[in-house]
Amino acid sequence: MNGIDPPSNLRAHQAEQVLELVWGDGRTDRLGYHHIRANCPCASCRDEWTGERILDPATIAPNLKLEGMEGIGNYAVRLVWSDGHSSGLFTWETLRNLGQDSE
Numbered sequence: 001m002n003g004i005d006p007p008s009n010l011r012a013h014q015a016e017q018v019l020e021l022v023w024g025d026g027r028t029d030r031l032g033y034h035h036i037r038a039n040c041p042c043a044s045c046r047d048e049w050t051g052e053r054i055l056d057p058a059t060i061a062p063n064l065k066l067e068g069m070e071g072i073g074n075y076a077v078r079l080v081w082s083d084g085h086s087s088g089l090f091t092w093e094t095l096r097n098l099g100q101d102s103e
Contacts, residue, residue, distance in 0.1 A: 003093075004091075004092040004093045004096055005023075005024050005092065006071075006074060006075075006092050007021040007022055007023050007024075007092065007095075008022050008023065008024055009021070009022040010022075010069065010077070012066045012069065013030075014065060014066070017032060017033040017034070017064065017065070018030045018031065018032055018033070019031045019033065019036060019066065019079075021095060021096075021099065023096070027099070029095070029096070029098070029099030031095065031098055031099060033064045033065070033066055033081075034057070034060055034062070034064060035098065036079065036090070036095075036098060037060050037064055037081055037083075037085070038053075038055065038057040038060060039053075039094075039098055040055065040085065040087075040088035040090075041088055041089070041090065041094060042087040042088040042089070043087075044087060045085075045088065060083070061082070061083055063082075064081060064082055064083060065081070065082035066079060066080070066081060066082075067080045067081065067082050068080035068086075072089055075091055075092060076089045076090055076091045076092065076094075077089075077090050077092075077095075078090075
C-alpha cells in the first residue's frame with residue numbers, strides 16, 4: 001500500500017485521449033493515454049527484476065482509447081485499453097508521479 005489517497009475525481013476524455021485526475025489537495029493532472037500506456041508497470045511491459053521498460057512506445061497505436069477502468073481496493077486502478085492490454089495496475093502513487101513527470 002502507499003500513502004496517497006485516491007483522486008476525488010477520475011475522468012476519461014476520449015476525444016482528447018486524456019485521463020484527468022483531481023486530487024484531494026486540489027491538484028489536477030491531465031495524463032495523455034499514450035504516456036500512461038507507455039509507462040504501464042505490468043510484467044509484460046517492464047522487466048520484473050530491473051524495472052526496465054520492455055514495451056516500445058513507438059508500437060502503441062496513435063488512436064489508443066481507454067475502454068474501461070476498474071478500481072482495485074483503495075490503492076489502484078486497472079485500465080483497459082483498446083489494444084487489448086489490461087494487466088497493468090496503476091497505483092495512485094504511480095499516476096501521481098506520472099503527473100509530476102509530465103509537468
